[in-house]
Amino acid sequence: MNPSRRTVASIGAHTFLGAVLVLSLAPVVWAVVSAFRPPTEIVSHPLGLNLSTLTLENFRRVLDDVPLVQGFVNTAIVLVSKGTLTLLLAPLAAFAFAKYRFAGRGVLFGAVLVTLMLPTIVLIIPLLLQMKELGWVNTYQALILPGAVDAFAIFWMRQVIAEIPDELLDAARIDGCGEFGIFARVVMPLIRPALAGLGVLTVMNIYNDFVWPVVVANSERMATLQVVLSTLAQNITGNRIGADYATVTGELLAAASLAMLPLVIIFIALQRYFVNGILAGSVKG
Incomplete structure (x- = not known):
């Protein structure tokens, strides 16, 4: 050309x-x-x-009429707790699937992949019944623990960890490093870009999650931000007598802008790591 x-x-x-x-x-x-x-x-x-x-x-009006602050607090608690569990446990499981040979490994990993094909709605009723039996409905445990070990996260981390040469791990074992030491000192530094990309995706998924929180945390005290936003118009009209369409529209836009801000800041701050993480493991050589 x-x-x-x-x-x-x-x-x-x-x-x-x-x-x-x-x-x-x-x-x-x-x-x-x-x-x-x-x-x-x-x-x-x-x-x-x-x-x-x-x-x-x-x-000012939307903060007075709607418990947005409580929604932000609940979302932050769930985000930090669930995100930490995902970024810790998913690489551990992926490390086992990628670098260890044990009976039933293929079947177990296949079962993990099968869960990716199941619609979320299929799992809601069984999970909700379990939460009820445990007495966890309207608690942080119910918002945090289900889905903390994500199948996609395990799959992605496995693909990345599989590219690490076995010779590096064997060298660490010869030097007397234990298996958890190998994971912490050898594997984790090498998968840091992919882990950062997974972190961004995990933050966005947890922050935007609506279906599970609205089912298992139906009290105002435990409502996450997305649940609060879904009932915004009802809360505004309920808390202010005579609130018209224009008032509701203005407050809806204000609430949406506030809810959008954390994700925009996180993505702008971590976009370089996100791109590097998406590319990590995609090129073999």
Whole structure:
């Protein structure tokens, strides 16, 4: 391809990607900007913008009307606890599947993969019955423990750990290192990029999880952020007599903007590790 054609192709590709970026970000930008606009203005002129009328009133009202802070706290507790368990136990299980030979290894790993094919809704009733028998309904245990060892996480970590040369592990054993020492001192440093990528995915999955929390934690005290957001309109109209459509819309946009902020910050801060983690183990050599 001559330079002129390469330049035209590059311009076309960048134009297309720019258009996709604008189309993807436009609704998000509109929602965040509109959260600072007066409710009546959002409804009457959805695409307008008057800088002189920007206000924090929607945010103040939604924090007064809805237990968003409690939802953030519950989500943070679940996120830290469940995320830690996933990032610790999934690599351990993957290490066993990738580097040890034992009876039934293929059957066990196949069973792990089968769970990836099961829809979440199929597991909800059995899990809920178990939580009821244990007395864990509306508790942090029920929100944290089910799904803490994720099948996809085990599969991904196994693929990455399988690429580590066995000679490195044998050398560590010759030096007198135990199996957990090998995992901590040899395996973990080598899989750090993939682990970081898994961490980003785990954070997003737990933060956005709705179906299981709404089933097992139906009290306001234990509601996670996504459950609080799902009942936002009802809470606003219930806590404020005469709340109209414009008021509800403004507070909904404010709540959505607040809920979006942590994920955006985490992804921007860890995007390099996320990309490296996605690529880790994808090239053999």
